[in-house]
Amino acid sequence: MRFEADSISVNRGLRRVVQDVSFSLGEGDALTVTGANGAGKSTLLRALCGLLPLAAGTLRLAGVGEGEDDPLIFREHLHYLGPQNAMKAALSVRENLAFWRDFSGSSGGMAIKAALNAVELPHVADLPYSYLSTGMKRRVAICRLLVSKKPVWIVDEPTSGLDSHSSELFSGLCRAHCADGGIVIAATHLPLGLGKAQTLEMKTLFTFFEGDEFFDGENA
Amino acid sequence: MGALLSREIRVALRAGSGALMGVLFFLAVVTVFPFAIGPDLNQLGRIGPAILWIGALLASLLGLDRLFAMEREDGALDALVMQPHPLMAVILVKCLAHWLVSGLPLILATPLFGIMLNVSPLGIAAVMATLAAGTPAITFIGAAAAAVASALPRGGLLIAVLTLPLVIPVLIFGITATNGALYDPDPFTAPFLILLALTLFAGVLGPLAASLMLRHSAE
Numbered sequence: 001m002r003f004e005a006d007s008i009s010v011n012r013g014l015r016r017v018v019q020d021v022s023f024s025l026g027e028g029d030a031l032t033v034t035g036a037n038g039a040g041k042s043t044l045l046r047a048l049c050g051l052l053p054l055a056a057g058t059l060r061l062a063g064v065g066e067g068e069d070d071p072l073i074f075r076e077h078l079h080y081l082g083p084q085n086a087m088k089a090a091l092s093v094r095e096n097l098a099f100w101r102d103f104s105g106s107s108g109g110m111a112i113k114a115a116l117n118a119v120e121l122p123h124v125a126d127l128p129y130s131y132l133s134t135g136m137k138r139r140v141a142i143c144r145l146l147v148s149k150k151p152v153w154i155v156d157e158p159t160s161g162l163d164s165h166s167s168e169l170f171s172g173l174c175r176a177h178c179a180d181g182g183i184v185i186a187a188t189h190l191p192l193g194l195g196k197a198q199t200l201e202m203k204t205l206f207t208f209f210e211g212d213e214f215f216d217g218e219n220a
Numbered sequence: 221m222g223a224l225l226s227r228e229i230r231v232a233l234r235a236g237s238g239a240l241m242g243v244l245f246f247l248a249v250v251t252v253f254p255f256a257i258g259p260d261l262n263q264l265g266r267i268g269p270a271i272l273w274i275g276a277l278l279a280s281l282l283g284l285d286r287l288f289a290m291e292r293e294d295g296a297l298d299a300l301v302m303q304p305h306p307l308m309a310v311i312l313v314k315c316l317a318h319w320l321v322s323g324l325p326l327i328l329a330t331p332l333f334g335i336m337l338n339v340s341p342l343g344i345a346a347v348m349a350t351l352a353a354g355t356p357a358i359t360f361i362g363a364a365a366a367a368v369a370s371a372l373p374r375g376g377l378l379i380a381v382l383t384l385p386l387v388i389p390v391l392i393f394g395i396t397a398t399n400g401a402l403y404d405p406d407p408f409t410a411p412f413l414i415l416l417a418l419t420l421f422a423g424v425l426g427p428l429a430a431s432l433m434l435r436h437s438a439e
Binding site for chain 1: 223231298
C-alpha cells in the first residue's frame with residue numbers, strides 16, 4: 001500500500017491555500033505537516049480525506065483496489081481525527097466507540113476495553129461521554145482509531161488538550177500503527193516523536209483566484 | 221446501518237427527548253385552535269382533521285435542525301461520510317430514525333387530540349392513516365432543508381421557511397384524502413395514493429438533495 005499525492009492544490013473559496021504538495025508514503029511511513037497558523041495544514045488534511053475538492057493534482061491510495069485514485073472512494077480506508085472528536089455527548093463512551101466500530105464495518109480492530117486501556121482510561125467505558133474532561137474526551141476520540149482498523153491515520157492536532165504523558169501515549173500508538181504497516185499523517189505544532197517521519201513544511205500563500213487565472217497577491 | 225439507526229434513536233431519546241417535545245407542541249397547537257374558532261362543536265368536528273394535520277405538520281418540523289447541524293458541530297459528519305456506506309443511505313437511515321422518534325409519536329397521539337376537537341372515530345382513523353402516509357415526506361423534504369441549514373450558524377428557522385412551501389402538496393392531498401373518507405361523494409383512494417407517491421418521491425429526492433448539499437458544504 002502506498003499513499004501518494006502528486007502536486008495537489010486546494011482552494012478555499014477564492015484563495016489558494018495549498019499549492020503543489022507532493023509526497024509518497026509507503027507502509028510504516030509517517031508524515032508530519034508543520035507550519036504557522038493559517039498555513040493550510042488542516043485544509044491539506046481535509047483534502048486528503050476527500051472532504052475538500054482538489055483544485056489540481058492527483059491523490060492515490062495504491063493497493064486498495066477499485067477507486068484507488070478517487071478520494072471519495074478510497075477514503076473509507078482512512079481514519080480522520082479532526083479538531084472535533086466526533087462523539088455524541090448523550091451516549092456513553094462504550095456506546096460511542098461501539099457505534100464507530102460497527103458502522104465502519106472494518107474488522108480486526110482492538111476491543112473497546114483494550115483500546116481504553118491503551119489510552120489509560122479503563123474506568124470510563126460506562127460514563128456518559130459528556131462527563132469527561134477535555135483531555136479525556138480527546139483520548140476517547142483517539143480510541144476510535146483503534147477500535148476499527150484502517151491503514152491510514154490522518155490526524156489534525158491530535159494532541160490538543162492532552163497532557164505531556166498522554167501525548168507520549170499517542171506517539172507510542174502512532175509508532176505501533178506504523179510498525180504494523182500503517183501510515184500516519186499528522187498536522188502538529190509539537191513534535192510527535194515519530195522517529196524517521198518525513199516532514200512537510202506548509203507556507204502561507206497569498207495567491208488569489210480571479211476569473212480563470214491566479215495572480216500572486218504579493219506582486220500585484 | 222443498523223448501528224446508525226440504533227445510535228440515532230438512542231441519541232434522540234436521551235438528549236432532551238425530542239419526541240416528547242413534538243407531541244407537546246402538537247398539543248399546544250391543537251389546544252389554541254378552539255380558542256380562536258369558538259366552542260361550536262360541529263364546526264370544530266368539521267375542521268378538526270385540518271387542525272390535526274397542520275399541528276402535526278408544524279410539530280414534525282421541530283427537531284429537524286438537529287439532524288445534521290449536531291453532526292457537523294461535533295465533527296461526526298466528517299467521519300460519517302468517510303465510511304464505506306453511500307451518503308444517501310446514511311441520510312435515509314437518519315430520516316427513518318428521526319421519523320420513528322418524532323413522527324410516529326404524533327400519529328399515536330392523534331386519537332387523543334382528535335377527541336379534543338370532536339373529530340369522529342372514522343375521521344381520526346383517516347387522519348392517522350394519512351399522517352402515517354404523509355409525514356415521512358415531510359421528514360425527507362425537511363432533511364434536504366436541514367442539510368442546507370446545517371452550514372449556517374442559526375439555521376433552525378430557515379428549515380421551516382424552506383420546508384413549508386415544498387410540503388403544501390402533502391398537506392393538500394392529506395386533507396383531501398381525509399375528507400374523502402368522511403364525506404361520501406369525495407374519493408379517498410385516489411388522493412391517498414397520490415400522498416403515498418409524494419412520500420416515495422420525497423424519499424428519493426430529499427436524501428439525494430441532502431447528500432449533494434452536505435458534500436458541497438463540507439468546508
